[in-house]
Amino acid sequence: MNGAQALIRTLVDAGVDVCFANPGTSEMHFVAALDDVPEMRGVLTLFEGVATGAADGWARMTGRPAATLLHLGPGMGNGLANLHNARRGRTPMVNVVGDHGRSHKRLDAPLESDIDAVAGTVSGWVRRSLAPEDVAADAADAVAAAARGQIATLVLPADVSWSEGAAVADPPPPWTPPGPTEARLGEVASVLQSGEPTVVLLGGDVLASEDGQLVASAIAGATGARLLAETFPARMVRGAGLPDIGKLPYPPEVAIKALAGTRHVVLAGALSPVHFFAYPGVPGTPVPEDCTVHVLSEPGEDGVAALRALGEMAAPGATPQPLEASRPELPSGRLTPRGVSAVVGALLPERAIVVDEAITSGVGIVELTSGAPRHDWLSLTGGAIGDGLPMAVGAAVACPDRPVLVLQADGSAMYTLQALWTMAREQLDVTVLLYDNASYAILQGELSRVGAAGGGERAGQLLDLGGPALDFVALATGMGVPATRAETAEELAEQLGTALREPGPHLVQAVLRPAG
Structure with a gap:
């Protein structure tokens, strides 16, 4: 079994069964190996930015790491913008980036570049497979790293891909995000019971979960806290039967107004908000200077479990406030x-x-x-x-x-x-x-x-x-x-x-x- 075959089989066994690809010469043995592992679906894109963005969308909807196949450093560079979006959204992703054969690296061929440096700008995990015997274990480690909500990039030299001697590796154990701590729960419960103006800012797994939103709504209804969603959530379940959770506005002047008078901001799966850019005479964050930020759960932690535990402590027996079904009337005339x-x-x-x-x-x-x-x-x-x-x-x-x-x-x-x-x-x-x-x-x-x-x-x-x-x-x-x-x-x-x-x-x- 060559390195490419072992790599794909290991990815499939670990639950990564779709690869969005824009391959080149260095990746041809990976392409050929798709016939040997039919469980891996290869989806061709005509630009690397489509491959990386598609992997982002696939992983957001499945909760499992997606895969991309990219051609050397320039190919990864073409996909970098949507890798940036995926990193900010904590999307699990495995990039396989082909590289020159090991003996060819020293010749400084026209497509030679520092792939590891490029990958490091968006990846939480980067590794280069140095021998066919290493490929499968490296792939399993990449999947494990990606499952933690980050991009993992595996650089695969062409000769490592085509060489024999590789074997399939066992899938990594499932990732279990950490749950709430007693100290955080106690601190936030005290804040909610203080009666001071409080905003609970929701993000991450909380917004992707119906249960998380309903528990948050129950807590807010019982304590008088306001709920807001982060401005650009990676995935948010919405619609009738769920709470009406507005988003923190994007324009800085509107965001500042939305949080004016707030004494406490509680983060549940979200980061403390900042404006996208610096503006003359405008503070960098909409959080008021006299407001204290409290962390209930950080991105990558089990925010839903944290909210459930908080509800039992600060609002036992509270019920959520869901929206009724409604539709706007169809408009007429000129489009606006x-x-x-x-x-x-x-x-x-x-x-x-x-x-x-x-x-x-x-x-x-x-x-x-x-x-x-x-x-x-x-x-x-x-x-x-x-x-x-x-x-x-x-x-x-x-x-x-x-x-x-x-x-x-x-x-x-x-x-x-x-x-x-x-x-x-x-x-x-x-x-x-x-x-x-x-x-x-x-x-x-x-x-x-x-x-x-x-x-x-x-x-x-x-x-x-x-x-x-x-x-x-x-x-x-x-x-x-x-x-x-x-x-x-x-x-x-x-x-x-x-x-x-x-x-x-x-x-x-x-x-x-x-x-x-």
Whole structure:
């Protein structure tokens, strides 16, 4: 058995049975070994950023490590932005990065690079297999490391891959996240019983769990604390029957207002919030200076168990406050961002997976979908745009029996548009709602927020996506995805409804233009 065969068999035995790949010469023995281990599903992507983003979406929905296959340092570099998002979302992932054969390294071939250094910027675990006998054990260790909520990168020299003498390794033992400590529970219980204004900020496994949200709601109802979700949760279960948990706003001035007057912030699976960027005259965090931050559970710990224990201590017998089912009315007339959100809220299917990269166009989307049928919401965790379409690929591969809806801004769509081809090739049940406002609208707001002088015609050209206009219907059709264009709310409702009912991938381009 060669190194590649042992590697793939070990990954499959450990529960990693999908690999999103953009391979090259150094990875050809891995590719060939897929025929020897048919349980491993190989999914081809046309760009490494699609492979890494798809692995992110797959792992968020399954809770198991995904795999990628990347070609040398430049290939990993191409996937780095979505690896950054995965790292910030604590996504379990195993990267297999091919490298030159051991004797070829010293020749400084054109594609030679410091893969280990590149991998170290996003990986919590990095190792290089030095012999075929090491590969399987290294792969098992990579899966164990990834299961802790981090990226594990295994560098596989080509000759180690093709050489004989490897053997399959046993799967690693299951990872059990640590539970709550008595000291933290006692501290937080005292805070909740103090009567002082308190916000419980939820994140991580708490938001991904129905039970976690319901327990948090019961505690909040009994103690008077407010619940907020972190701004961009990796995965959040939402909809009727669950609590109405608003998100901490993204704009710094709004986030500061949301926490004003708070004396205590309790973190349950979330990190203490900070603004994405520095702004002149604005503090780096929305947490008030006279507010104390308390940790109930850190990301990677069992936050649901911590909340259950806290409820027994601080709010025994309390009941949650779930939302009743509700839908917005379908709007009419010219499309607006809020009108698009109303259409989504009115038509969102049961058990949908929503991938949210609407950026500034998602006005009202959280409010107008809160009472929709139960669904999962995946967010852009690290701020590196271009994760929406790839994450949808991974989510659809992970959950083929569930509809996937991508709320996709036009500018960020162009980063990884190749994902449409993979959707078509794999016939994934993904509907892309493409918000076409012909601009980097998020940057137009940031230009004034940071106090940059000017903002005239030349500056505006760097934020404008017009001239030539992007024809997403033609782009999608050219990659095998049926597409339509909507300019009114009525057209959007008809086209989106059709796309959601029909199996396979679809794209609906929602044209958002100023009135006049």
